[in-house]
Amino acid sequence: MKIRRKVEIVVISDVHLGTYGCHAKQLLTYLNSIEPKKLILNGDIVDIWQFKKRYFPKSHLSVIKKIMDFAANGTEVIYITGNHDEMLRKFANTEIGNVSIVNKLVLDLDGKRAWFFHGDVFDISIQNAKWLAKLGGWGYDFLILINQMANWISDQLGKERYSLSKKIKNSVKGAVKYISDFENVATDLAIENGYDYVICGHIHQPKMFIKENKRGKTTYLNSGDWIENFTALEYQFKRWKIYNYNKDKLSAFYADEDIKDMEFKDLIAAITIVEQPETKKKKKDKLK
Known part of the structure; x- marks a missing residue:
């Protein structure tokens, strides 16, 4: 019997299901190690921008099924829309069972206000030149493919893996400045509006720090991604922490046996036909 960690809140973002860079198997391993009371999907979970019918492997479908299983078993699942899944914004404020879709979220956590988006x-590149941002997304996906090939060769030679895209981003002054500006704007707005926590994704940079100015202070948190960093945010016992799959995996939790052994078509059926506990109860009442 597998022992799973109970966590009050888990935040993941930037999974990019449907792209070659997504590490769905690692994410499944993590999801199968926890029992979250609340699961917040903070944008770019499914990459609708780069969605390809020819590429959506079983492991990616298994992530969706696992999330739906969480909801069916009582976990509150909140999907915050991002830019790569912006098509879902037309369904903002929709609730289906334990799953809700929103554009932003404010929670009261033990007397402190948390702002999620x-x-x-x-x-600005997305707001004013969406085609340019999409082109950049495709280039990033191509870079990830090259990186995977390079790491395969490194594995064969017994050498250490490295992230080519991360190295490029960290060496480009414009990228470093963009990340710094992003964090400054987010924290300044959070302080101005009286939020104790501001929780973001988008820039694929897991981080947690306290920002203070003359108006007050706030804690900035970024959940990172499941392309390069394999990170999530966890809230438990009135504290936040950054979970890092590569460092914090204490024991091997693989995909649930029922998911692992399912055929592709069965996974599709499980995802598209989900009966909520309330529906089951109504059916039982009708039979009485």
């Missing part, structure tokens, strides 16, 4: 609202 994806973060693309600060990205």
Whole structure:
């Protein structure tokens, strides 16, 4: 019997299901190690921008099924829309069972106010030149493919893996400045509006720090991504922490046996036909 960690809140973002860079198997391993009371999906979970019918492997479908299983078993699942899944914004404020879709979220956490949003609202390139941002997304996906090939060769030679895209971003002054500006704008707005926490995704940079100015202070948190960093945010015992799959995996939790052994068509059926507990109860009442 597997022992799963109970966590009050888990935040993941920038999974980019449907792209070659997504590490769905690692995410499944993590999701199968926890029992969250609340799961917040902070944008770019499914990459609708780069969605390809020819590429949506079983492991990616399994992530969707696992999330739906969480909801069916009582976990509150909140999907905050991002730029790569912006098509879902037309369904904002929709609730289906334990799943809700929103553009932003404010929660009261043990007497403190937490402000959740994806973060693309600060990205001028997306607001004013969406085609350029999409082109950049495709280039990033191509870079990830090259990186995977390079790491495969490194594995064969017994050498250490490295992230080519991360190295490029960290060496480009414009990228470093963009990340700094993003964090400054988010924290300044949070302080101005009286939020104790501001929780974002979007820039694929897991981080947690306290920002203070003459108006007050706030804690900035970014959940990172499941392309390069394999990170999530966890809230438990009135504290936040950054979970890092590569560092914090204490024991092997693989995909649930029922998911692992399911055929592709069965996974599709499980995802598209989900009966909520309330529906089951209504059916039982009718039979009485």
